[in-house]
Amino acid sequence: MKKFNFVAISGSLRESSYNTMALRAAQKLAPKNISIEQLSIAEVPFYDQDLYADTFPQAVDKLAEAIKASDAVIIVTPEYNYSIPGVLKNAIDFLSRSPRKPFDMKAVGIMGASPGMLGSARAQYHLRQVMVYLNAYVMNRPEIMIPQVNSKFNESGDLLDNRTAEQILKFLDSLAEFSAKMNGPSDH
Numbered sequence: 001m002k003k004f005n006f007v008a009i010s011g012s013l014r015e016s017s018y019n020t021m022a023l024r025a026a027q028k029l030a031p032k033n034i035s036i037e038q039l040s041i042a043e044v045p046f047y048d049q050d051l052y053a054d055t056f057p058q059a060v061d062k063l064a065e066a067i068k069a070s071d072a073v074i075i076v077t078p079e080y081n082y083s084i085p086g087v088l089k090n091a092i093d094f095l096s097r098s099p100r101k102p103f104d105m106k107a108v109g110i111m112g113a114s115p116g117m118l119g120s121a122r123a124q125y126h127l128r129q130v131m132v133y134l135n136a137y138v139m140n141r142p143e144i145m146i147p148q149v150n151s152k153f154n155e156s157g158d159l160l161d162n163r164t165a166e167q168i169l170k171f172l173d174s175l176a177e178f179s180a181k182m183n184g185p186s187d188h
């Protein structure tokens with residue numbers, strides 16, 4: 001059975017983030033042939049072309065390298081004011097200036113959660129738009145929008161909702177299949 005190495009980014013920096021809980025739920029639910037390494041964007045500085053035109057911060061370069069080497073990237077985004085959080089946009093903007101071009105032709109799966117009814121849907125569609133410019137291959141379906149997320153995890157971050165668990169599992173299998181198609185045959 002082919003093995004897949006995914007990396008995953010949470011667009012929230014806070015300790016008790018529901019989106020990070022969803023990311024960790026995906027890690028726990030992943031079948032044996034899929035590994036998911038969490039990458040943090042906490043060390044990414046504010047992008048300033050004057051400072052970083054030639055020299056890349058090591059934290060950003062390491063992120064770019066890990067994304068480049070992965071079979072697919074999962075981005076789990078909160079919704080802030082109907083869009084993606086600034087910290088996530090800043091990290092993507094920074095990564096987009098990396099000569100490694102980490103998102104170019106990279107399989108991407110988008111997830112997100114919100115205490116509201118739409119489960120970060122509006123932010124996810126903004127993220128899809130950003131990914132067009134980076135020439136990423138974003139999986140269309142299944143979508144993972146987790147509404148009323150505050151009722152779906154306990155305080156320890158365990159996922160309590162079976163339907164969401166089933167959706168995440170299906171999402172992971174679909175992303176594996178999708179990334180295999182996007183990356184082409186690898187065994188010859």
Ligand SMILES: Cc1cc2nc3c(=O)[nH]c(=O)nc-3n(C[C@H](O)[C@H](O)[C@H](O)COP(=O)(O)O)c2cc1C
Pocket residue numbers: 012013014016017018019020078079080081082083113114115116117118119120
């Ligand atoms: C600045 C800000 C803007 C927000 N805007 C939205 C919004 O547009 N839609 C929404 O569903 N929730 C919105 N929220 C609520 C977030 O969905 C909620 O705080 C969520 O828990 C953030 O994700 P996290 O738990 O992963 O940190 C907003 C929260 C903040 C702090």
